[in-house]
Amino acid sequence: MIDIVAIKARFETLAPYLDERARRLLAATEARAAGRGGVAAVSAATGVARSTIGRGLTELRTADAHLERRIRRPGGGRRPKTETEPGLLAALEELVQSATRGDPEAALLWVRRSQRHLACALAQRGFTASQRLVGRLLRKLGFSLQANRKTLEGASHPDRDAQFEHINQKIKQFQAAGQPAISVDTKKKELVGDFKNGGRELRPKGDPEPVRVHDFKIPEFGKVAP
Numbered sequence: 001m002i003d004i005v006a007i008k009a010r011f012e013t014l015a016p017y018l019d020e021r022a023r024r025l026l027a028a029t030e031a032r033a034a035g036r037g038g039v040a041a042v043s044a045a046t047g048v049a050r051s052t053i054g055r056g057l058t059e060l061r062t063a064d065a066h067l068e069r070r071i072r073r074p075g076g077g078r079r080p081k082t083e084t085e086p087g088l089l090a091a092l093e094e095l096v097q098s099a100t101r102g103d104p105e106a107a108l109l110w111v112r113r114s115q116r117h118l119a120c121a122l123a124q125r126g127f128t129a130s131q132r133l134v135g136r137l138l139r140k141l142g143f144s145l146q147a148n149r150k151t152l153e154g155a156s157h158p159d160r161d162a163q164f165e166h167i168n169q170k171i172k173q174f175q176a177a178g179q180p181a182i183s184v185d186t187k188k189k190e191l192v193g194d195f196k197n198g199g200r201e202l203r204p205k206g207d208p209e210p211v212r213v214h215d216f217k218i219p220e221f222g223k224v225a226p
Contacts, residue, residue, distance in 0.1 A: 007042055008046065011045065015046075023048065089141070092122060093141055096138070191215060194210070
C-alpha cells in the first residue's frame with residue numbers, strides 16, 4: 001500500500017530547497033519507489049502533474065538526469081516580445097530617432113525621452129511593452145538615458161580678468177584688516193517689480209501686499225541676479 005501521507009511529508013520538506021528540475025526528479029523517484037500506481041499517488045500527494053512526473057521518470061532512465069546548467073529544455077520558456085510582436089523593435093527605433101543625441105559614429109548614444117513616455121507611445125501604436133522592456137530594448141539598440149552636461153563654453157568676457165583681480169584685491173584688504181570675506185557666485189535671476197515670491201513679511205492681518213497676477217517681465221526693470 002502506498003503511504004501518500006509520508007510521500008507528501010517528504011516532498012513538502014524538501015521542495016522549498018529545490019529548483020523546478022530537482023522537484024520533478026524527486027517526485028519521479030517517489031513514484032518509481034512506490035511501484036504500480038505510484039505516478040497517480042505521487043501526483044495526488046505532491047500536486048505535481050502526472051506528465052511532469054512521467055518526464056522525470058524518463059530522465060531517470062536515461063542520461064538526461066545528470067547535472068547540467070539548464071533546468072528547462074533548450075527553447076523552453078516565454079518567447080521574446082520582439083518575436084511575438086513583430087515590428088516592436090523597429091517602432092521603438094523610429095520613436096527615438098527624433099530624440100536622439102550624440103555622435104552617430106560613437107559607440108554610445110542617448111535618448112531624451114523617458115522610458116515611460118516611450119512605452120505609452122508604443123501602446124498607441126498597438127504594442128504592449130513595459131518600461132523595463134523598453135529599457136532593455138534601448139540598450140540592445142545602443143542607447144542609454146542620460147542627462148545633459150555643461151561642456152560648451154562661450155567666449156570669455158573682456159572684463160573677466162579685471163573682475164577677479166578686483167575681487168582678489170578686496171579680499172586681501174579685508175583679511176589684512178582682520179575682517180571676514182565672503183565670495184558668492186550666483187546665476188539665478190529674478191524679475192524686478194511687484195511680483196509674487198515665496199517669502200513672507202509681517203503685515204496687518206488680512207492686508208497682504210498686492211502683487212501682479214502674471215509674471216511678465218517689466219521692460220524698464222528687466223531681471224537682476226540677487
